Amino acid sequence: MNEPIYLDYAATTPVDPLVAEAMAGCLTRDGCFANPASAHRPGREARRRVEAARVAVAELLGAEPREMVFTSGATESNNLAIAGAARFHRRRGGHLITSRTEHKAVIDVFRRLEADGFEVSWLTPAESGIVDPAQVAEAIRDDTVLISLMHVNNETGVIQDIAAIAEITRAQGVLLHVDAAQSVGKLPIRLQEWPVDLLSLSAHKFYGPKGVGALFLRRRPRARVEAMMLGGGHERGLRSGTLATHQIVGMGEAARLAIRDMGADRERILALRGKLEARLLAMPGVRLNGDPERRVAGTVNLGFDGVHGEALVAALDPYLAVSSGSACTSASAEPSYVLRALGRSDAQAESSLRLSLGRFTTEAEVDRAADCIEQAVSRLRALSPRSLGDSEPTPLSG
Protein backbone atom coordinates (compact mmCIF):
# COMPACT_ATOMS: atom_id res chain seq x y z
CA MET A 1 0.00 0.00 0.00
CA ASN A 2 1.26 3.51 -0.77
CA GLU A 3 2.21 5.78 2.10
CA PRO A 4 -0.65 8.09 3.09
CA ILE A 5 -0.42 11.70 1.98
CA TYR A 6 0.92 13.61 4.95
CA LEU A 7 -1.30 16.57 5.83
CA ASP A 8 -0.49 16.80 9.51
CA TYR A 9 2.31 19.37 9.61
CA ALA A 10 0.69 21.05 12.63
CA ALA A 11 1.33 17.85 14.58
CA THR A 12 4.93 17.61 13.49
CA THR A 13 7.13 18.22 10.47
CA PRO A 14 9.75 16.03 8.85
CA VAL A 15 13.31 17.12 9.57
CA ASP A 16 14.66 19.13 6.64
CA PRO A 17 17.56 17.26 4.95
CA LEU A 18 19.88 20.21 5.63
CA VAL A 19 18.95 20.05 9.31
CA ALA A 20 19.62 16.31 9.42
CA GLU A 21 23.01 16.93 7.83
CA ALA A 22 23.95 19.52 10.44
CA MET A 23 22.82 17.19 13.24
CA ALA A 24 24.76 14.25 11.85
CA GLY A 25 27.93 16.30 12.23
CA CYS A 26 27.48 16.34 15.99
CA LEU A 27 26.95 12.69 16.79
CA THR A 28 29.82 10.36 16.03
CA ARG A 29 33.48 10.20 16.99
CA ASP A 30 34.59 12.01 13.84
CA GLY A 31 32.10 14.78 14.53
CA CYS A 32 31.39 17.40 17.16
CA PHE A 33 30.16 15.04 19.88
CA ALA A 34 31.87 16.49 22.95
CA ASN A 35 30.05 17.92 25.95
CA PRO A 36 29.56 21.64 25.32
CA ALA A 37 30.21 22.28 29.03
CA SER A 38 33.73 20.77 28.81
CA ALA A 39 36.70 23.13 28.82
CA HIS A 40 38.81 21.19 26.29
CA ARG A 41 39.01 22.04 22.62
CA PRO A 42 36.34 19.59 21.35
CA GLY A 43 34.06 20.83 24.14
CA ARG A 44 34.70 24.43 23.13
CA GLU A 45 33.84 23.58 19.51
CA ALA A 46 30.57 21.99 20.65
CA ARG A 47 29.88 25.10 22.72
CA ARG A 48 30.58 27.30 19.69
CA ARG A 49 28.02 25.40 17.62
CA VAL A 50 25.44 25.56 20.42
CA GLU A 51 25.92 29.30 20.71
CA ALA A 52 25.67 29.74 16.93
CA ALA A 53 22.33 27.93 17.12
CA ARG A 54 21.25 30.20 19.96
CA VAL A 55 22.01 33.23 17.77
CA ALA A 56 19.96 31.77 14.89
CA VAL A 57 16.94 30.94 17.07
CA ALA A 58 17.08 34.39 18.69
CA GLU A 59 17.28 36.04 15.27
CA LEU A 60 14.18 34.15 14.14
CA LEU A 61 12.27 35.69 17.04
CA GLY A 62 13.83 39.13 17.05
CA ALA A 63 15.34 38.41 20.46
CA GLU A 64 18.80 38.53 21.99
CA PRO A 65 20.70 35.22 22.12
CA ARG A 66 21.11 35.45 25.91
CA GLU A 67 17.31 35.59 26.22
CA MET A 68 16.99 32.01 24.95
CA VAL A 69 17.00 28.96 27.22
CA PHE A 70 17.16 25.56 25.52
CA THR A 71 14.64 22.97 26.68
CA SER A 72 13.29 19.64 25.48
CA GLY A 73 10.43 21.30 23.61
CA ALA A 74 7.41 23.55 23.97
CA THR A 75 5.78 21.38 26.63
CA GLU A 76 8.76 21.84 28.94
CA SER A 77 9.03 25.51 28.01
CA ASN A 78 5.35 26.02 28.84
CA ASN A 79 5.77 24.26 32.19
CA LEU A 80 8.86 26.29 33.05
CA ALA A 81 7.31 29.59 31.97
CA ILE A 82 3.89 29.19 33.57
CA ALA A 83 4.60 27.22 36.73
CA GLY A 84 8.02 28.83 37.09
CA ALA A 85 6.70 32.38 36.82
CA ALA A 86 3.61 31.73 38.95
CA ARG A 87 5.71 30.26 41.74
CA PHE A 88 8.46 32.88 41.52
CA HIS A 89 5.88 35.68 41.84
CA ARG A 90 3.60 33.92 44.34
CA ARG A 91 3.98 36.70 46.88
CA ARG A 92 2.85 39.31 44.37
CA GLY A 93 -0.46 37.56 43.76
CA GLY A 94 -2.19 34.30 43.03
CA HIS A 95 -4.36 35.15 40.04
CA LEU A 96 -3.59 33.77 36.58
CA ILE A 97 -5.36 34.08 33.21
CA THR A 98 -5.48 31.79 30.20
CA SER A 99 -8.01 30.65 27.60
CA ARG A 100 -10.07 27.49 27.16
CA THR A 101 -8.56 26.75 23.76
CA GLU A 102 -4.93 26.47 24.77
CA HIS A 103 -2.88 23.34 24.16
CA LYS A 104 -3.01 20.65 26.84
CA ALA A 105 0.59 21.50 27.69
CA VAL A 106 -0.70 24.83 28.97
CA ILE A 107 -4.10 23.80 30.30
CA ASP A 108 -2.71 20.99 32.45
CA VAL A 109 -0.15 23.31 34.04
CA PHE A 110 -2.88 25.78 34.97
CA ARG A 111 -4.99 22.97 36.39
CA ARG A 112 -2.07 21.89 38.57
CA LEU A 113 -1.60 25.49 39.72
CA GLU A 114 -5.31 25.68 40.54
CA ALA A 115 -4.92 22.56 42.66
CA ASP A 116 -1.95 24.25 44.36
CA GLY A 117 -4.10 27.23 45.39
CA PHE A 118 -3.76 29.67 42.48
CA GLU A 119 -6.93 31.15 41.03
CA VAL A 120 -7.28 30.89 37.25
CA SER A 121 -9.61 32.90 34.98
CA TRP A 122 -10.42 30.87 31.85
CA LEU A 123 -11.26 33.11 28.88
CA THR A 124 -13.66 31.82 26.23
CA PRO A 125 -12.76 33.02 22.73
CA ALA A 126 -15.38 34.18 20.25
CA GLU A 127 -16.81 31.58 17.84
CA SER A 128 -14.04 32.60 15.45
CA GLY A 129 -11.48 31.40 18.00
CA ILE A 130 -10.17 34.91 18.61
CA VAL A 131 -9.60 36.25 22.11
CA ASP A 132 -10.56 39.92 22.13
CA PRO A 133 -7.78 41.97 23.77
CA ALA A 134 -10.57 43.78 25.66
CA GLN A 135 -11.48 40.44 27.29
CA VAL A 136 -7.93 40.19 28.56
CA ALA A 137 -7.98 43.74 29.90
CA GLU A 138 -11.25 43.07 31.73
CA ALA A 139 -9.96 39.90 33.33
CA ILE A 140 -6.85 41.52 34.84
CA ARG A 141 -7.02 42.15 38.59
CA ASP A 142 -4.68 43.72 41.09
CA ASP A 143 -3.36 40.29 42.07
CA THR A 144 -2.92 38.98 38.49
CA VAL A 145 0.68 37.90 37.94
CA LEU A 146 0.64 36.01 34.65
CA ILE A 147 -1.38 35.61 31.45
CA SER A 148 -0.68 32.80 29.01
CA LEU A 149 -2.15 32.74 25.50
CA MET A 150 -1.13 30.86 22.39
CA HIS A 151 -0.07 32.76 19.29
CA VAL A 152 -1.58 30.28 16.82
CA ASN A 153 -4.13 27.65 17.78
CA ASN A 154 -2.96 24.12 17.04
CA GLU A 155 -6.39 22.89 15.90
CA THR A 156 -7.82 25.82 13.94
CA GLY A 157 -4.69 27.79 13.01
CA VAL A 158 -6.34 30.99 14.30
CA ILE A 159 -3.85 33.79 15.06
CA GLN A 160 -4.24 35.85 18.23
CA ASP A 161 -3.36 39.53 18.25
CA ILE A 162 -0.41 39.05 20.56
CA ALA A 163 1.01 42.51 19.90
CA ALA A 164 -2.19 44.18 21.12
CA ILE A 165 -2.54 41.87 24.12
CA ALA A 166 1.09 42.42 25.07
CA GLU A 167 0.58 46.20 25.12
CA ILE A 168 -2.21 45.70 27.65
CA THR A 169 -0.29 43.31 29.89
CA ARG A 170 2.80 45.50 29.87
CA ALA A 171 0.75 48.58 30.79
CA GLN A 172 -0.81 46.64 33.67
CA GLY A 173 2.49 45.19 34.88
CA VAL A 174 1.36 41.61 34.28
CA LEU A 175 3.66 38.99 32.77
CA LEU A 176 2.62 37.61 29.36
CA HIS A 177 3.62 34.14 28.25
CA VAL A 178 2.97 33.09 24.65
CA ASP A 179 2.91 29.48 23.47
CA ALA A 180 4.27 29.99 19.96
CA ALA A 181 4.77 26.34 19.08
CA GLN A 182 2.48 26.72 16.05
CA SER A 183 3.74 30.07 14.84
CA VAL A 184 7.53 30.04 15.05
CA GLY A 185 8.95 29.55 11.58
CA LYS A 186 5.55 30.21 10.00
CA LEU A 187 4.84 33.81 10.98
CA PRO A 188 7.18 36.70 11.61
CA ILE A 189 7.67 37.12 15.38
CA ARG A 190 8.97 40.47 16.51
CA LEU A 191 9.95 40.29 20.13
CA GLN A 192 11.91 43.51 19.80
CA GLU A 193 8.56 45.22 19.16
CA TRP A 194 6.08 43.05 21.08
CA PRO A 195 6.34 43.42 24.86
CA VAL A 196 5.97 39.67 25.45
CA ASP A 197 7.81 38.40 28.55
CA LEU A 198 8.05 34.67 27.91
CA LEU A 199 7.62 32.64 24.73
CA SER A 200 7.76 28.88 24.10
CA LEU A 201 8.73 27.03 20.93
CA SER A 202 9.46 23.53 19.64
CA ALA A 203 11.93 22.72 16.86
CA HIS A 204 9.92 19.86 15.38
CA LYS A 205 7.13 22.21 14.31
CA PHE A 206 9.46 24.00 11.88
CA TYR A 207 11.44 21.14 10.30
CA GLY A 208 13.83 20.67 13.20
CA PRO A 209 14.19 17.58 15.37
CA LYS A 210 11.82 16.41 18.06
CA GLY A 211 13.01 16.64 21.65
CA VAL A 212 14.36 20.19 21.60
CA GLY A 213 12.84 23.61 21.99
CA ALA A 214 13.44 26.88 23.74
CA LEU A 215 11.99 29.39 26.13
CA PHE A 216 12.47 33.09 25.53
CA LEU A 217 12.84 35.04 28.78
CA ARG A 218 12.97 38.79 28.34
CA ARG A 219 15.94 40.51 29.95
CA ARG A 220 14.61 44.08 30.05
CA PRO A 221 12.32 44.19 31.94
CA ARG A 222 13.52 40.93 33.32
CA ALA A 223 11.13 37.98 33.27
CA ARG A 224 11.98 35.73 36.17
CA VAL A 225 10.98 32.13 36.75
CA GLU A 226 11.70 29.47 39.33
CA ALA A 227 13.81 26.71 37.78
CA MET A 228 12.21 23.28 37.67
CA MET A 229 15.11 21.14 36.46
CA LEU A 230 17.92 21.29 39.00
CA GLY A 231 21.50 20.01 38.91
CA GLY A 232 24.54 21.36 37.11
CA GLY A 233 23.30 24.89 36.63
CA HIS A 234 23.20 24.77 32.84
CA GLU A 235 21.40 27.51 30.92
CA ARG A 236 22.11 30.11 33.60
CA GLY A 237 20.67 27.82 36.24
CA LEU A 238 17.26 27.81 34.60
CA ARG A 239 17.44 24.38 32.98
CA SER A 240 20.06 21.96 34.20
CA GLY A 241 21.13 19.01 32.11
CA THR A 242 23.84 18.41 29.52
CA LEU A 243 23.02 20.33 26.38
CA ALA A 244 21.99 18.08 23.48
CA THR A 245 24.39 19.52 20.92
CA HIS A 246 22.97 17.71 17.89
CA GLN A 247 19.39 18.66 18.77
CA ILE A 248 20.26 22.29 19.40
CA VAL A 249 22.38 22.52 16.25
CA GLY A 250 19.45 21.00 14.33
CA MET A 251 17.09 23.61 15.74
CA GLY A 252 19.58 26.35 14.83
CA GLU A 253 19.76 25.12 11.24
CA ALA A 254 15.96 24.90 11.10
CA ALA A 255 15.81 28.50 12.33
CA ARG A 256 18.26 29.63 9.65
CA LEU A 257 16.18 27.93 6.96
CA ALA A 258 13.01 29.49 8.37
CA ILE A 259 14.55 32.96 8.25
CA ARG A 260 15.56 32.35 4.65
CA ASP A 261 12.43 30.60 3.37
CA MET A 262 9.52 31.67 5.57
CA GLY A 263 8.09 34.23 3.16
CA ALA A 264 8.27 32.03 0.07
CA ASP A 265 7.02 28.97 1.97
CA ARG A 266 4.08 30.92 3.29
CA GLU A 267 3.01 32.18 -0.13
CA ARG A 268 3.23 28.73 -1.69
CA ILE A 269 1.46 26.96 1.19
CA LEU A 270 -1.25 29.60 1.30
CA ALA A 271 -1.99 29.03 -2.38
CA LEU A 272 -2.19 25.26 -1.87
CA ARG A 273 -4.42 25.64 1.16
CA GLY A 274 -6.66 28.01 -0.79
CA LYS A 275 -7.06 25.38 -3.49
CA LEU A 276 -7.84 22.61 -1.01
CA GLU A 277 -10.23 24.78 0.96
CA ALA A 278 -12.06 26.01 -2.13
CA ARG A 279 -12.72 22.46 -3.30
CA LEU A 280 -13.89 21.13 0.05
CA LEU A 281 -15.97 24.16 1.00
CA ALA A 282 -17.77 23.84 -2.33
CA MET A 283 -19.29 20.61 -1.03
CA PRO A 284 -22.64 21.01 0.74
CA GLY A 285 -22.61 20.76 4.53
CA VAL A 286 -18.94 21.65 4.99
CA ARG A 287 -18.03 24.43 7.39
CA LEU A 288 -14.81 26.14 8.35
CA ASN A 289 -13.90 26.01 12.03
CA GLY A 290 -12.15 29.20 13.10
CA ASP A 291 -11.69 32.65 11.67
CA PRO A 292 -11.50 32.59 7.85
CA GLU A 293 -8.92 35.38 7.63
CA ARG A 294 -6.73 35.37 10.72
CA ARG A 295 -5.20 31.95 10.26
CA VAL A 296 -1.72 30.59 9.79
CA ALA A 297 -1.06 29.62 6.16
CA GLY A 298 -0.93 25.85 6.40
CA THR A 299 -3.90 24.96 8.58
CA VAL A 300 -7.55 24.40 7.76
CA ASN A 301 -10.09 22.83 10.10
CA LEU A 302 -13.34 21.72 8.47
CA GLY A 303 -16.54 20.23 9.85
CA PHE A 304 -18.48 17.75 7.69
CA ASP A 305 -22.19 17.64 8.52
CA GLY A 306 -24.01 14.34 8.28
CA VAL A 307 -20.86 12.26 8.64
CA HIS A 308 -19.88 10.20 11.67
CA GLY A 309 -16.44 11.23 12.91
CA GLU A 310 -15.03 7.78 13.55
CA ALA A 311 -16.25 6.50 10.20
CA LEU A 312 -14.71 9.49 8.39
CA VAL A 313 -11.32 9.04 10.05
CA ALA A 314 -11.38 5.32 9.29
CA ALA A 315 -12.38 5.87 5.67
CA LEU A 316 -9.50 8.29 5.12
CA ASP A 317 -6.90 6.35 7.07
CA PRO A 318 -5.44 4.37 4.16
CA TYR A 319 -4.96 7.51 2.08
CA LEU A 320 -4.35 10.52 4.32
CA ALA A 321 -2.49 11.29 7.53
CA VAL A 322 -4.69 13.97 9.11
CA SER A 323 -5.97 14.83 12.59
CA SER A 324 -9.57 14.49 13.65
CA GLY A 325 -11.77 16.48 15.97
CA SER A 326 -11.98 13.65 18.43
CA ALA A 327 -9.68 11.33 20.27
CA CYS A 328 -11.25 8.08 19.13
CA THR A 329 -10.78 4.72 20.70
CA SER A 330 -12.70 1.65 19.64
CA ALA A 331 -15.20 2.24 22.44
CA SER A 332 -15.56 5.97 22.84
CA ALA A 333 -14.73 9.34 21.36
CA GLU A 334 -13.78 12.50 23.17
CA PRO A 335 -14.78 15.52 21.09
CA SER A 336 -12.20 18.29 20.67
CA TYR A 337 -12.44 20.67 23.64
CA VAL A 338 -11.17 23.46 21.40
CA LEU A 339 -14.02 23.10 18.91
CA ARG A 340 -16.50 22.63 21.78
CA ALA A 341 -15.27 25.91 23.29
CA LEU A 342 -15.95 27.61 19.94
CA GLY A 343 -19.59 26.51 20.14
CA ARG A 344 -19.51 23.34 18.05
CA SER A 345 -21.69 20.40 19.18
CA ASP A 346 -20.09 17.08 20.09
CA ALA A 347 -21.22 15.65 16.73
CA GLN A 348 -19.83 18.63 14.82
CA ALA A 349 -16.52 18.46 16.66
CA GLU A 350 -16.19 14.74 16.07
CA SER A 351 -16.86 15.05 12.35
CA SER A 352 -14.20 17.72 11.90
CA LEU A 353 -10.79 17.30 10.35
CA ARG A 354 -7.65 19.38 10.69
CA LEU A 355 -5.63 19.39 7.48
CA SER A 356 -2.23 21.03 7.78
CA LEU A 357 0.11 21.62 4.87
CA GLY A 358 3.81 22.30 4.93
CA ARG A 359 7.07 22.84 3.09
CA PHE A 360 7.00 19.51 1.29
CA THR A 361 3.29 19.44 0.35
CA THR A 362 2.75 19.33 -3.42
CA GLU A 363 -0.14 20.42 -5.59
CA ALA A 364 -0.67 16.82 -6.69
CA GLU A 365 -1.02 15.78 -3.04
CA VAL A 366 -3.58 18.50 -2.41
CA ASP A 367 -5.60 17.42 -5.45
CA ARG A 368 -5.49 13.77 -4.41
CA ALA A 369 -6.41 14.62 -0.79
CA ALA A 370 -9.42 16.63 -1.94
CA ASP A 371 -10.52 13.68 -4.13
CA CYS A 372 -10.20 11.26 -1.19
CA ILE A 373 -12.15 13.47 1.21
CA GLU A 374 -14.90 14.20 -1.32
CA GLN A 375 -15.32 10.50 -2.04
CA ALA A 376 -15.28 9.43 1.62
CA VAL A 377 -17.77 12.11 2.68
CA SER A 378 -20.12 11.36 -0.21
CA ARG A 379 -20.00 7.62 0.46
CA LEU A 380 -20.65 7.97 4.20
CA ARG A 381 -23.46 10.46 3.62
CA ALA A 382 -25.10 8.04 1.20
CA LEU A 383 -24.98 5.39 3.93
CA SER A 384 -26.39 7.67 6.62
CA PRO A 385 -30.09 7.98 7.45
CA ARG A 386 -29.57 11.54 8.66
CA SER A 387 -30.28 14.49 6.48
CA LEU A 388 -27.39 16.72 5.55
CA GLY A 389 -28.47 19.73 7.53
CA ASP A 390 -29.06 17.68 10.65
CA SER A 391 -26.16 16.01 12.34
CA GLU A 392 -28.29 15.13 15.32
CA PRO A 393 -30.22 11.83 15.56
CA THR A 394 -33.53 11.59 13.69
CA PRO A 395 -36.41 12.21 16.11
CA LEU A 396 -38.19 9.19 17.55
CA SER A 397 -41.84 9.08 16.58
CA GLY A 398 -42.82 6.63 19.30
Place this chain on the structure above:
Amino acid sequence: MVESHSEETAAHEVYGEVCWQRFLRPRHAGPPPAGLESVCGQARGRADDSEVWLWLSRQPRKAWFQAHGSPWIIAAADLAAEAWQAGEKRLSAATLASRLDAPPDVMDAFLTVEDAWHSALKILD
Protein backbone atom coordinates in the same frame (compact mmCIF):
# COMPACT_ATOMS: atom_id res chain seq x y z
CA MET B 1 -7.28 15.87 19.12
CA VAL B 2 -5.68 12.84 17.60
CA GLU B 3 -2.48 14.08 16.10
CA SER B 4 -1.58 11.75 13.29
CA HIS B 5 -3.36 8.61 12.45
CA SER B 6 -0.40 7.51 10.44
CA GLU B 7 1.43 6.86 13.71
CA GLU B 8 -1.29 4.55 15.00
CA THR B 9 -2.34 1.09 13.97
CA ALA B 10 -3.81 1.13 10.47
CA ALA B 11 -7.60 1.24 10.40
CA HIS B 12 -8.01 -2.16 8.77
CA GLU B 13 -6.05 -3.63 11.69
CA VAL B 14 -8.15 -1.79 14.28
CA TYR B 15 -11.43 -3.02 12.82
CA GLY B 16 -10.32 -6.40 11.52
CA GLU B 17 -10.48 -7.58 7.93
CA VAL B 18 -14.13 -8.73 7.90
CA CYS B 19 -15.47 -5.48 9.34
CA TRP B 20 -13.12 -3.41 7.19
CA GLN B 21 -14.21 -5.00 3.91
CA ARG B 22 -17.90 -4.59 4.77
CA PHE B 23 -17.30 -0.98 5.83
CA LEU B 24 -15.56 -0.23 2.53
CA ARG B 25 -17.99 -2.15 0.34
CA PRO B 26 -21.32 -2.77 2.04
CA ARG B 27 -23.57 -4.95 -0.13
CA HIS B 28 -26.94 -3.94 1.24
CA ALA B 29 -26.85 -0.17 1.53
CA GLY B 30 -30.34 1.27 1.38
CA PRO B 31 -32.96 2.55 1.40
CA PRO B 32 -35.02 0.01 -0.61
CA PRO B 33 -35.88 0.84 -4.20
CA ALA B 34 -39.13 2.73 -4.77
CA GLY B 35 -42.13 0.42 -4.57
CA LEU B 36 -40.57 -2.08 -2.19
CA GLU B 37 -40.56 0.18 0.85
CA SER B 38 -44.24 -0.50 1.52
CA VAL B 39 -43.69 -4.26 1.92
CA CYS B 40 -40.77 -3.85 4.31
CA GLY B 41 -40.60 -4.07 8.04
CA GLN B 42 -38.70 -0.88 8.75
CA ALA B 43 -37.11 -0.08 12.10
CA ARG B 44 -34.29 1.77 13.65
CA GLY B 45 -31.86 1.35 16.49
CA ARG B 46 -30.15 4.21 18.24
CA ALA B 47 -27.38 4.49 20.78
CA ASP B 48 -25.49 7.65 21.72
CA ASP B 49 -24.38 9.29 18.49
CA SER B 50 -25.05 6.25 16.32
CA GLU B 51 -28.14 5.24 14.43
CA VAL B 52 -29.13 2.36 12.14
CA TRP B 53 -32.16 1.82 9.94
CA LEU B 54 -33.06 -1.64 8.73
CA TRP B 55 -35.61 -2.63 6.10
CA LEU B 56 -36.63 -6.32 5.88
CA SER B 57 -38.91 -7.69 3.17
CA ARG B 58 -40.32 -11.26 2.94
CA GLN B 59 -41.38 -11.23 -0.68
CA PRO B 60 -38.87 -10.89 -2.17
CA ARG B 61 -36.58 -11.91 0.70
CA LYS B 62 -34.46 -8.77 0.74
CA ALA B 63 -32.94 -6.37 3.24
CA TRP B 64 -31.36 -2.93 3.21
CA PHE B 65 -29.78 -0.68 5.79
CA GLN B 66 -28.61 2.85 6.43
CA ALA B 67 -26.28 3.68 9.29
CA HIS B 68 -24.67 6.70 10.90
CA GLY B 69 -21.92 5.38 13.09
CA SER B 70 -18.57 3.69 13.35
CA PRO B 71 -17.32 1.11 10.86
CA TRP B 72 -18.51 -1.51 13.38
CA ILE B 73 -22.13 -0.43 13.13
CA ILE B 74 -22.02 -0.09 9.35
CA ALA B 75 -20.50 -3.55 8.96
CA ALA B 76 -22.92 -5.08 11.49
CA ALA B 77 -25.95 -3.58 9.75
CA ASP B 78 -24.73 -4.91 6.42
CA LEU B 79 -24.17 -8.32 7.97
CA ALA B 80 -27.66 -8.30 9.50
CA ALA B 81 -29.20 -7.50 6.11
CA GLU B 82 -27.24 -10.35 4.59
CA ALA B 83 -28.32 -12.74 7.35
CA TRP B 84 -31.96 -11.96 6.64
CA GLN B 85 -31.53 -12.58 2.94
CA ALA B 86 -29.85 -15.89 3.75
CA GLY B 87 -32.98 -16.97 5.60
CA GLU B 88 -31.91 -16.40 9.19
CA LYS B 89 -34.75 -15.56 11.55
CA ARG B 90 -32.87 -15.00 14.78
CA LEU B 91 -29.90 -12.70 15.13
CA SER B 92 -28.24 -11.53 18.30
CA ALA B 93 -25.64 -8.89 19.06
CA ALA B 94 -23.33 -11.67 20.21
CA THR B 95 -23.64 -13.41 16.83
CA LEU B 96 -22.84 -10.19 14.98
CA ALA B 97 -19.85 -9.54 17.24
CA SER B 98 -18.59 -13.04 16.71
CA ARG B 99 -18.95 -12.90 12.91
CA LEU B 100 -17.07 -9.62 12.82
CA ASP B 101 -14.47 -10.85 15.29
CA ALA B 102 -15.10 -7.70 17.35
CA PRO B 103 -13.67 -6.78 20.75
CA PRO B 104 -16.14 -6.69 23.66
CA ASP B 105 -15.90 -2.92 24.12
CA VAL B 106 -17.81 -2.20 20.90
CA MET B 107 -20.84 -4.33 21.85
CA ASP B 108 -23.12 -1.26 21.82
CA ALA B 109 -22.89 -1.15 18.04
CA PHE B 110 -24.21 -4.69 17.77
CA LEU B 111 -26.93 -4.16 20.34
CA THR B 112 -28.12 -1.22 18.27
CA VAL B 113 -28.37 -3.39 15.15
CA GLU B 114 -30.03 -6.18 17.15
CA ASP B 115 -32.64 -3.66 18.32
CA ALA B 116 -33.38 -2.61 14.77
CA TRP B 117 -33.59 -6.27 13.64
CA HIS B 118 -36.11 -7.22 16.35
CA SER B 119 -38.23 -4.15 15.78
CA ALA B 120 -38.30 -4.70 12.02
CA LEU B 121 -39.29 -8.35 12.46
CA LYS B 122 -42.06 -7.34 14.86
CA ILE B 123 -43.44 -4.90 12.31
CA LEU B 124 -43.18 -7.52 9.59
CA ASP B 125 -45.07 -10.09 11.69
